[in-house]
Amino acid sequence: MTSHIFILGRVPALAFAELKTFFPDIRLVSQSVAASDHPLALPADLFITKLGGTVKIAEALGRVNAISAESLAPFITHASGRVVFGVSVYGQELKASRQLLEDIKERIGALGISARFVEARKGTTLSSVVVAKDKLVELILVKQDDGYIVGKTIAVQPFEDWGERDFGRPYADPVAGMLPPKVARMVVNIADGSRDISRPLAQKTLLDPFCGMGTILGEALMMGWNAMGSDISAEVVEKARGNLHWLTKKPEAVPGVTFRLDVADAVHVSTIATPQSVDAIVTEPYMGDARKLQSGKKADVQYVKNIIKGLEKLYIGCLRDWHKVLKKGGVVVMALPIYNINGKTYFVKKVIDMCEMLGYTTLAGPIEYSRPQAVVKRNFFVWHT
Numbered sequence: 001m002t003s004h005i006f007i008l009g010r011v012p013a014l015a016f017a018e019l020k021t022f023f024p025d026i027r028l029v030s031q032s033v034a035a036s037d038h039p040l041a042l043p044a045d046l047f048i049t050k051l052g053g054t055v056k057i058a059e060a061l062g063r064v065n066a067i068s069a070e071s072l073a074p075f076i077t078h079a080s081g082r083v084v085f086g087v088s089v090y091g092q093e094l095k096a097s098r099q100l101l102e103d104i105k106e107r108i109g110a111l112g113i114s115a116r117f118v119e120a121r122k123g124t125t126l127s128s129v130v131v132a133k134d135k136l137v138e139l140i141l142v143k144q145d146d147g148y149i150v151g152k153t154i155a156v157q158p159f160e161d162w163g164e165r166d167f168g169r170p171y172a173d174p175v176a177g178m179l180p181p182k183v184a185r186m187v188v189n190i191a192d193g194s195r196d197i198s199r200p201l202a203q204k205t206l207l208d209p210f211c212g213m214g215t216i217l218g219e220a221l222m223m224g225w226n227a228m229g230s231d232i233s234a235e236v237v238e239k240a241r242g243n244l245h246w247l248t249k250k251p252e253a254v255p256g257v258t259f260r261l262d263v264a265d266a267v268h269v270s271t272i273a274t275p276q277s278v279d280a281i282v283t284e285p286y287m288g289d290a291r292k293l294q295s296g297k298k299a300d301v302q303y304v305k306n307i308i309k310g311l312e313k314l315y316i317g318c319l320r321d322w323h324k325v326l327k328k329g330g331v332v333v334m335a336l337p338i339y340n341i342n343g344k345t346y347f348v349k350k351v352i353d354m355c356e357m358l359g360y361t362t363l364a365g366p367i368e369y370s371r372p373q374a375v376v377k378r379n380f381f382v383w384h385t
Helices: 013-020 046-050 070-076 096-108 128-133 157-166 179-191 216-222 233-247 266-273 301-324 350-356
Strands: 004-008 027-030 031-036 053-063 083-090 115-117 137-144 148-154 205-208 226-231 261-262 279-282 326-341 343-348 363-369 376-384
Touching: 004 137, 004 148, 013 031, 013 053, 013 179, 013 363, 027 137, 046 053, 046 148, 046 301, 053 070, 053 128, 053 137, 070 096, 070 137, 096 115, 128 148, 128 157, 179 216, 179 279, 179 326, 179 376, 205 216, 205 350, 216 226, 216 233, 216 279, 226 233, 226 350, 233 261, 266 301, 279 301, 301 326, 301 343, 301 350, 326 363, 343 376
Parallel strands: 083 115, 083 137, 205 226, 205 279, 226 261, 279 326
Antiparallel strands: 004 031, 004 053, 027 031, 053 148, 137 148, 326 343, 326 376, 363 376
16 A cells, blocks of 8 residues: 655656665656655655655545545545645646536535635646645545545645755856756755664764755755765856855764865876775766857867767776775765767767776666756766775
């Protein structure tokens, strides 16, 4: 019997990979919905704060063969006081009609329960913002085979906290195309592997050799890692330091964790980290200068090929050096670029082909992450030593 339902956010492939680290039995029910038979290790409202890719958690209540007021009203009648309810449908382009909601209201009203409802404004689902602000009793309906799984939302993603971490930090550089904090949290969790999230990390160290403004390092600190970062730019390193100091002063920061930042070339991190001292490397590396490709003009194929050739040399050099500082069984989670130019795809194939020769085994990937209309898309790979 399904225990919990997870509604995945804008990057469902990455969000599902994140959930796999906590639920070995996790399965996709639809493109944006996952389910598990296992109980949560923490209360739902706390557990969802640990995840970057899940926007809602619902408790599975049962199953119905068809959507009707008669079949759905019993899932709301246990509520007390004035009820504000709504219905979201996943896995099927079917919106809960106003008439259905009126009929549910009438049925529960006949039992002496005062109620009003909220309709989905766009599509077939209610946003997590609406669910939280209106304090909804939200029924989640997930199409499966010839019926629907019914769940009740018990936690939503803390959107205000994530917004502050993204837009309220002291330093940001949107031109550089850095990962949003939610995506950074997902890849940090993927690096952690299977563990009991209710227990703190045992003094593990995560390194980002292309740390930029420190987004990945910040999410690592928030999850209890000790963080190490480096960047070739001294100015960028100082901005990352400012962001991390700001983050560690927040009430939800994990006490006792530390961070260290250095100015260093990513191909030579072994000069700043001691051998076999790092548990995980999580990074979005330099992906080439794509500015010439974003003007709308037809791209020079040779220019793209030269970018790929340079990146292959850089990444292979990095992976060779990183192996020196990783512990045995250490993990690398790394984004690799894909250039989509003139209808053709170009990627760093040589890096993937050489991983085993460099001492790595592929655990997962490619896991796609990209922004809409991006010239350079990203595939995350997970390797271990």
